Amino acid sequence: MxxxxxxxxxxxxxxxxxxxxxxxxxxxPRPAAVPATAPAQDFSTERAMVHVGAMAQKPHPPGTAEHDRVRDYVRGELARLGLESQLETGKGEYSQRGYHISGRVENIVALLPGAANTRPVMLAAHYDSVPTGPGAGDDAHGVAVLLETLRALRSGPREPGVPAQPGVPLLPSGPPLRNDVIFLFTDGEERGMLGADLFMREHPWRHDPGVVLNFEARGTGGSSFMFETSPGNAWMIRHLQAAVPRAEATSVAYEIYRHMGNDTDLSVFKRGGLAGMNFAFIGHPEFYHRPQDDVAHLDWRSVQEQGRYALSLTRVFGNQDLAATHAGNAVYFPTRLTSLxxxxxxxxxxxxxxxxxxxxxxxxxxxxxxxxxxxxxxxxxxxxxxxxxxxxxxxxxxxxxxxxxxxxxxxxxxxxxxxxxxxxxxxxxxxxxxxxxxxxxxxxxxxxxxxxxxxxxxxxxxxxxxxxxxxxxxxxxxxxxxxxx
Ligand SMILES: [Zn+2]
Known part of the structure; x- marks a missing residue:
């Protein structure tokens, strides 16, 4: 026995x-890509992909005709969504470890006014690409995420069953957020964050944002991670947990980035004293900065995840008192069985x-x-x-x-x-x-x-x-x- x-x-x-x-x-489990027939106040990857397709046709580094075409496309879409954009033109600089570069860049900046602004939320992505690829993931998708987020924020409730599609006029705006939202499309990121440098040295709004959300990619697919924050992140992480309960984020990445070199626009914003979070997907790194970083290889679910972070967090931060000061870091991690x-x-x-x-x-x-x-x-x-x-x-x-x-x-x-x-x-x-x-x-x-x-x-x-x-x-x-x- x-x-x-x-x-x-x-x-x-x-x-x-x-x-x-x-x-x-x-x-x-990952969210499915949301079709263009979804309610207007939702983030839809199918709608965002129209922008990616329009921008990521060819490489568009600064100084090329293709760059200027993408720049004009972004400004045109902002105008269609009802926002007048500024073109911030000037010289950006980068120097680190004996390497120095500078160049003329053109940032696109727009503001969605809030009802009773405390401090603005700033959404950022770069619209330039490397010369070696059309940059669908890096970073046309980020630009598209910002445009689709703006469209969703500006949309009022819609009759059920009526599709909201690019080119269809907006319904009357929904209720505005409490805070302003700044949309910053930086230029010259790939050469050394030149646009972010120009913005943080010269733009009159450079000290205003209470929080920055930056959208990037090092590949064409896979889960989207919130991989980097500024110090004193406990308050931001609490809001992340509330906005996206199954967020992919860990304080291990915070420690890695705290001890590592800087390589995205968020580094420049952080050095300028702004609080912020960085979001990217890193699947298929072999396509990063290559011709295959194109629309055909871009994973729609990765764009949906980025959009879910952008829209949910903008709604949460957009209604907070961002003038309050914060201290203290958080330990945070996902598990397979719980929310963050x-x-x-x-x-x-x-x-x-x-x-x-x-x-x-x-x-x-x-x-x-x-x-x-x-x-x-x-x-x-x-x-x-x-x-x-x-x-x-x-x-x-x-x-x-x-x-x-x-x-x-x-x-x-x-x-x-x-x-x-x-x-x-x-x-x-x-x-x-x-x-x-x-x-x-x-x-x-x-x-x-x-x-x-x-x-x-x-x-x-x-x-x-x-x-x-x-x-x-x-x-x-x-x-x-x-x-x-
Ligand atoms: Zn990039």
Whole structure:
């Protein structure tokens, strides 16, 4: 009887671990591209793609006839949507690490007035492309996202079933937002953020925006990530969580960008003291800055995700008091089972202390028990978690929660009497590894997409070691399961 019970327990517990693996590796559901027949106040990729098709026909770097055609197209669409645009012309400069470049650029700037402005929301994308590709993803889609967002903001409620399409006159405007919305289409981004530099040095509105949302791409598809913020981001992340609950965003990316070089317009806005967030998709990086960055290769769902961020966040920030001052960073990350998880960065150190206290207590109470060596890898992870909490607090959650889960199952392992019911063990083994699977396992696939297999390899090896260290009590439990010690 005992043998059958043991085999059954092992099978059941292995199945539980396999279930977690399946849950954590199943991709997040993505929104479908919204057709042009959608209500006028919604963001529709089919409507936005009309703009992408019009702009991304050929490469359009500054100084070419194609550039001027795209510039005039954007200004024409703004006029059709009822906004008069300014052309800010001047010299932009870029210099970093001995490299210096300057050039004449033409930014397009427009303002949608609010009802009782506190500080404006600024939406930004660059309308120039590299000479080596038509730039459908980088960054004609960003320009199209801004135009379609403006159209949706300006649209009143529409009769059901009546399509809203480019070229069809607007209905009477819906109620305006509280705050102004600035639409900034920068020029010369690809040569070194020259347009953003000109705007932040000379434009009279350069200090006004309470928040900037910048839209970019490093490829032609895949999920859209909110990958970069300015410091003191807790208030912005709370609004992101409210506006787009299943947002793809993690404070690990904030830590990476805090320690890395600057390479988008948002870097220039941040240096100028503005608060902001950066959004991009990075799938098919082999098409980035290539002839294949064209309309045919652009993933409509990626554009829909960018548009959902743009419209939802503009509606949320557009009705906030943006004159209020904010402080404090947030730790934030998605999981496969919940909406974006957000908590203050001030929790990071106390969480790092839970691990050594819990581990010491469990090891002391279980001092007569075989298998205490399992505490050694957990102790090493606890030390790493302290280092992370002190230096890269936004990334410490990747160690802290899996570690707490691992220590929880270690406590179960050393405290479980031989008579502990199978049900309790099963419950422990189902719940304890949740953080390990939901946080560390998806990292494997995310790192592969973001860095490519070769550059991701050392990080992947570290991730697998971490998973094994935190999961070791589970594995011991599975193989001991119903065997009395
Ligand atoms: Zn770009």
């Amino acid at each position: 005992k043998t059958i019970a043991t085999i059954f327990a092992r099978l059941a517990l292995s199945a539980a671990l396999a279930l977690w693996l399946w849950v954590s590796l199943s991709p997040n 998880i957000v908590y203050p960065a001030s929790w990071v150190m106390p969480l790092a202390w839970i691990a050594p206290i819990g581990l010491t207590a469990a090891a002391w109470f279980g001092r007569a028990v075989r298998g205490r060596w399992i505490a050694i890898p957990l102790a090493i992870v606890a030390a790493l978690a302290f280092l992370a909490a002190a230096n890269v607090p936004g990334a410490a959650y990747l160690l802290e929660w899996p570690l707490i889960a691992g220590i929880g199952s270690f406590a179960l392992l050393v405290s479980a009497p031989p008579t502990l019911g199978f049900g309790w063990r099963l419950l422990g083994i189902l719940i304890c590894p949740s953080a390990i699977f939901l946080l560390l396992v998806p990292l494997v696939s995310d790192l592969m997409v973001a860095l490519g297999p070769r550059r991701a390899a050392p990080l992947l090896a570290g991730d697998v070691l971490l998973i094994l260290a935190c999961l070791s009590p589970q594995l011991v439990l599975v193989f001991r399961s119903a065997t009395p010690r």
